[in-house]
Amino acid sequence: MAKEKKVEQITDMDVDFTQWFTDVCLKAELVDYSGIKGLFILRPYGYAIWENIMSYLDRRFKELGHENVSMPMLIPESLLQKEKDHVEGFAPECGWVTVGGGEELPERLAIRPTSETLFCDHWSHVVHSWRDLPMKYNQWCSVLRWEKTTRPFLRGREFLWQEGHTLHATAEEAIAETEQMLEVYADCAEKLLAMPVVRGVKTDKEKFAGAERTYTIECMMHDHKALQSGTSHYFGDGFARAFGIAFSDRENRQQTPHETSWGVSTRIIGGLIMTHGDNNGLVLPPEVAPIQVVVVPVAQHKPGVLDKAAEVYECLRAAGIRAKLDDSDNSLGWKCAQWEMKGVPLRLELGPRDIEAGQCVAVRRDDFEKVTVSLEALTDRVPELLAAVQQGLFDKAKRNLDSHIFEAHSLEEARSLQEQNGGFIKTMWCGELDCELAMKEQAGMTSRCIPFRQERLGDVCACCGKPAKHMIYWGVAY
Amino acid sequence: MAKEKKVEQITDMDVDFTQWFTDVCLKAELVDYSGIKGLFILRPYGYAIWENIMSYLDRRFKELGHENVSMPMLIPESLLQKEKDHVEGFAPECGWVTVGGGEELPERLAIRPTSETLFCDHWSHVVHSWRDLPMKYNQWCSVLRWEKTTRPFLRGREFLWQEGHTLHATAEEAIAETEQMLEVYADCAEKLLAMPVVRGVKTDKEKFAGAERTYTIECMMHDHKALQSGTSHYFGDGFARAFGIAFSDRENRQQTPHETSWGVSTRIIGGLIMTHGDNNGLVLPPEVAPIQVVVVPVAQHKPGVLDKAAEVYECLRAAGIRAKLDDSDNSLGWKCAQWEMKGVPLRLELGPRDIEAGQCVAVRRDDFEKVTVSLEALTDRVPELLAAVQQGLFDKAKRNLDSHIFEAHSLEEARSLQEQNGGFIKTMWCGELDCELAMKEQAGMTSRCIPFRQERLGDVCACCGKPAKHMIYWGVAY
Numbered sequence: 001m002a003k004e005k006k007v008e009q010i011t012d013m014d015v016d017f018t019q020w021f022t023d024v025c026l027k028a029e030l031v032d033y034s035g036i037k038g039l040f041i042l043r044p045y046g047y048a049i050w051e052n053i054m055s056y057l058d059r060r061f062k063e064l065g066h067e068n069v070s071m072p073m074l075i076p077e078s079l080l081q082k083e084k085d086h087v088e089g090f091a092p093e094c095g096w097v098t099v100g101g102g103e104e105l106p107e108r109l110a111i112r113p114t115s116e117t118l119f120c121d122h123w124s125h126v127v128h129s130w131r132d133l134p135m136k137y138n139q140w141c142s143v144l145r146w147e148k149t150t151r152p153f154l155r156g157r158e159f160l161w162q163e164g165h166t167l168h169a170t171a172e173e174a175i176a177e178t179e180q181m182l183e184v185y186a187d188c189a190e191k192l193l194a195m196p197v198v199r200g201v202k203t204d205k206e207k208f209a210g211a212e213r214t215y216t217i218e219c220m221m222h223d224h225k226a227l228q229s230g231t232s233h234y235f236g237d238g239f240a241r242a243f244g245i246a247f248s249d250r251e252n253r254q255q256t257p258h259e260t261s262w263g264v265s266t267r268i269i270g271g272l273i274m275t276h277g278d279n280n281g282l283v284l285p286p287e288v289a290p291i292q293v294v295v296v297p298v299a300q301h302k303p304g305v306l307d308k309a310a311e312v313y314e315c316l317r318a319a320g321i322r323a324k325l326d327d328s329d330n331s332l333g334w335k336c337a338q339w340e341m342k343g344v345p346l347r348l349e350l351g352p353r354d355i356e357a358g359q360c361v362a363v364r365r366d367d368f369e370k371v372t373v374s375l376e377a378l379t380d381r382v383p384e385l386l387a388a389v390q391q392g393l394f395d396k397a398k399r400n401l402d403s404h405i406f407e408a409h410s411l412e413e414a415r416s417l418q419e420q421n422g423g424f425i426k427t428m429w430c431g432e433l434d435c436e437l438a439m440k441e442q443a444g445m446t447s448r449c450i451p452f453r454q455e456r457l458g459d460v461c462a463c464c465g466k467p468a469k470h471m472i473y474w475g476v477a478y
Numbered sequence: 479m480a481k482e483k484k485v486e487q488i489t490d491m492d493v494d495f496t497q498w499f500t501d502v503c504l505k506a507e508l509v510d511y512s513g514i515k516g517l518f519i520l521r522p523y524g525y526a527i528w529e530n531i532m533s534y535l536d537r538r539f540k541e542l543g544h545e546n547v548s549m550p551m552l553i554p555e556s557l558l559q560k561e562k563d564h565v566e567g568f569a570p571e572c573g574w575v576t577v578g579g580g581e582e583l584p585e586r587l588a589i590r591p592t593s594e595t596l597f598c599d600h601w602s603h604v605v606h607s608w609r610d611l612p613m614k615y616n617q618w619c620s621v622l623r624w625e626k627t628t629r630p631f632l633r634g635r636e637f638l639w640q641e642g643h644t645l646h647a648t649a650e651e652a653i654a655e656t657e658q659m660l661e662v663y664a665d666c667a668e669k670l671l672a673m674p675v676v677r678g679v680k681t682d683k684e685k686f687a688g689a690e691r692t693y694t695i696e697c698m699m700h701d702h703k704a705l706q707s708g709t710s711h712y713f714g715d716g717f718a719r720a721f722g723i724a725f726s727d728r729e730n731r732q733q734t735p736h737e738t739s740w741g742v743s744t745r746i747i748g749g750l751i752m753t754h755g756d757n758n759g760l761v762l763p764p765e766v767a768p769i770q771v772v773v774v775p776v777a778q779h780k781p782g783v784l785d786k787a788a789e790v791y792e793c794l795r796a797a798g799i800r801a802k803l804d805d806s807d808n809s810l811g812w813k814c815a816q817w818e819m820k821g822v823p824l825r826l827e828l829g830p831r832d833i834e835a836g837q838c839v840a841v842r843r844d845d846f847e848k849v850t851v852s853l854e855a856l857t858d859r860v861p862e863l864l865a866a867v868q869q870g871l872f873d874k875a876k877r878n879l880d881s882h883i884f885e886a887h888s889l890e891e892a893r894s895l896q897e898q899n900g901g902f903i904k905t906m907w908c909g910e911l912d913c914e915l916a917m918k919e920q921a922g923m924t925s926r927c928i929p930f931r932q933e934r935l936g937d938v939c940a941c942c943g944k945p946a947k948h949m950i951y952w953g954v955a956y
Contacts, residue, residue, distance in 0.1 A: 032600055034550045035557055041600055044545035067522035072512045073636055079513055096577040101624030102570055122510055122519055146579030158551055
């Protein structure tokens with residue numbers, strides 16, 4: 001016999017959160033390294049999480065009238081250069097194809113770091129009249145950005161994402177689209193992933209290259225650092241002018257349309273791990289979990305146990321629950337540890353005595369609470385327990401967020417609060433870049449966003465003392 | 479008012495089939511050209527067809543126990559070189575990334591032309607024991623091959639596809655997998671796309687670079703040329719040895735596993751167009767059509783017409799039919815021509831007199847037959863009509879295939895039959911490369927496949943007169 005696999009230990013998250021994260025990514029079999037730095041393999045379990053996120057978002061996008069398309073993966077250098085701010089932001093981190101079919105290419109081709117230029121080039125050919133608007137497109141693909149430091153999910157040179165691109169007759173309509181898509185992202189984070197968010201606007205310094213305005217959802221991780229988890233951008237008519245997109249309106253006058261884009265990437269899976277995970281590994285909210293319930297037979301060699309476990313499994317599947325039966329020949333201890341590592345929200349244990357009593361034992365992954373469930377009530381009780389885990393995870397994350405937002409009235413106070421507690425530090429801000437840079441240099445924090453829900457904490461900027469324009473959140477971000 | 483769009487003409491398919499194909503691709507708004515030769519934009523209507531194909535195949539793959547993963551888009555040159563036949567086949571047509579993040583890379587990176595090397599490299603890290611087998615993976619992605627001549631769908635430098643890769647303990651199991659996946663492809667072609675297929679094995683000359691055996695489904699286009707529409711490959715243990723993949727079996731002996739791969743690409747959409755299309759444009763089988771039924775109001779300015787049309791539309795949607803209501807202000811003639819161009823299987827026309835009579839007029843896209851349908855019986859009759867269109871298209875394509883398979887007993891006869899009729903020419907064959915090359919040089923045909931359903935047409939090879947090993951199909955292929 002081959003030796004049975006050992007249950008592998010992971011680093012204590014309170015000792016080394018970074019190493020804990022990497023351990024979870026590998027031991028829960030979400031990713032593997034490839035031969036190229038920053039290009040990760042999404043293994044079946046990791047990709048299945050992404051499939052559930054895609055499925056949620058794709059449905060929402062389509063309900064709102066968006067259509068999927070596929071743009072090329074390569075962008076000619078001259079096309080990338082058409083919008084000045086955009087090329088400055090992205091060209092330095094591009095991967096360049098210089099040889100194709102054995103020959104040096106006449107022009108370098110960038111692997112797409114994002115596809116605004118491709119969508120705009122296409123629209124410049126196909127948009128002519130007000131009848132052609134709005135264009136509401138999305139694509140699912142991967143993009144490449146040559147990052148220096150890389151980590152699974154959080155910062156890859158290649159990552160999977162969706163990029164929505166829309167074109168509208170008016171600025172108002174484009175802004176409404178940008179705000180609407182941010183709400184879809186907030187729903188995805190909160191309802192699917194049980195990750196509470198702060199909605200807001202990015203500062204000019206932090207906005208997307210070429211955008212007039214960038215909206216963001218910011219999440220707080222277990223270690224009280226911030227993760228930008230989804231963004232939507234309003235471009236005004238800058239790209240449209242640069243690419244010569246125009247349409248004749250109902251009065252046959254030439255007009256320039258207004259553009260948006262918005263994206264969520266596999267990065268959000270990094271956020272999912274760091275929001276809910278614990279020292280036993282991954283913890284998945286049931287809504288996004290590839291396996292919602294694992295059925296683990298106890299003393300499975302005893303007559304009738306495996307049959308009954310299979311029956312329970314079939315019953316769950318028939319009720320539309322994503323269930324798995326672990327009838328492998330691994331030990332009970334190993335099975336439990338493995339499914340805990342993989343973050344399966346609910347484990348049902350079923351042994352000879354349970355069967356006799358017509359019940360099983362449900363173990364919640366979030367708080368390890370054990371509940372006896374009558375087999376007769378299985379398809380009522382299991383969905384209730386899954387809903388309870390989903391809500392429990394959201395509530396816990398919300399408490400973590402709410403208890404780690406601190407108010408400061410000076411840069412020094414902000415620095416000190418961050419040092420002691422981490423989290424979001426909220427201050428008033430004058431809106432000037434200088435103060436943003438000072439906060440970065442002196443307190444090690446970047447602006448996370450100007451929240452939609454503004455509070456008046458005072459009249460003056462915490463950094464310079466000049467009149468304040470906004471309340472802003474600062475933090476240390478992934 | 480902006481001028482109404484004109485209904486655009488397409489080239490007659492009997493005059494210039496190649497130009498007809500390009501016209502349909504563009505006028506039905508399936509694709510657009512990008513700034514780079516051979517990289518096409520899949521527009522919403524073209525991508526929606528691909529989504530339906532993906533949805534069918536993904537469901538079938540998962541039912542058979544396959545899991546989706548995501549591998550990197552780049553392959554280090556050294557990794558691509560590990561399997562000799564494979565690199566010889568693919569390296570000449572690779573696109574190479576030589577610069578990343580502003581710096582010359584120490585090693586060139588190929589954009590994946592196919593991912594056998596990546597899967598094998600990964601497996602060499604994670605496969606240890608018989609417990610880890612089989613590995614049954616699939617990925618949905620795009621690949622790049624630097625083709626010289628390019629055409630939408632049929633030959634792109636970048637194309638979308640799925641690539642399945644599996645690893646098995648035994649050769650028998652791997653071969654069974656290869657054959658099983660070919661059956662899934664045949665089902666996809668015949669049941670979803672109404673494209674009858676010939677199943678068979680590729681000759682050594684035509685098999686995939688590095689494979690021991692390649693299975694194929696071959697379809698016949700309207701112009702009687704062949705299209706290879708899906709392939710599955712059995713690799714034996716060649717890749718596994720080259721990449722050092724080994725596992726310990728139940729008796730703890732080291733063994734080398736056996737590998738398969740299989741793929742279907744957007745090329746099959748080219749086949750779909752060329753199988754069913756006509757001089758009015760695209761013709762789509764209902765099973766794969768993004769819009770199965772379009773509701774077109776007649777005299778829509780008259781009171782009650784648009785309301786009733788909307789009601790009919792809602793009724794179809796509620797019945798799970800992919801319906802569209804064309805309530806635009808285009809003329810009736812333009813609407814009908816547009817939806818014919820887009821190949822919508824069924825058009826429902828509804829005017830004031832129809833409404834009075836409680837009926838509508840259904841026009842089939844395949845044969846333009848008009849049927850009066852009572853509105854009360856709508857949700858019974860429409861699915862029946864859609865099923866009839868699906869079957870009608872398959873039957874017509876099957877007649878085209880069956881009536882264009884010709885038997886020849888000499889190379890000269892084969893050449894002459896191909897010249898007169900096109901289609902598949904079946905002959906006996908000795909199995910030697912020389913005769914295959916002679917058929918190519920002297921009759922302009924490549925071997926399409928050695929069909930699973932063998933017939934004994936004689937004892938000797940049609941080319942050389944030596945004893946025959948197989949019956950083989952020859953043809954002119956896309």
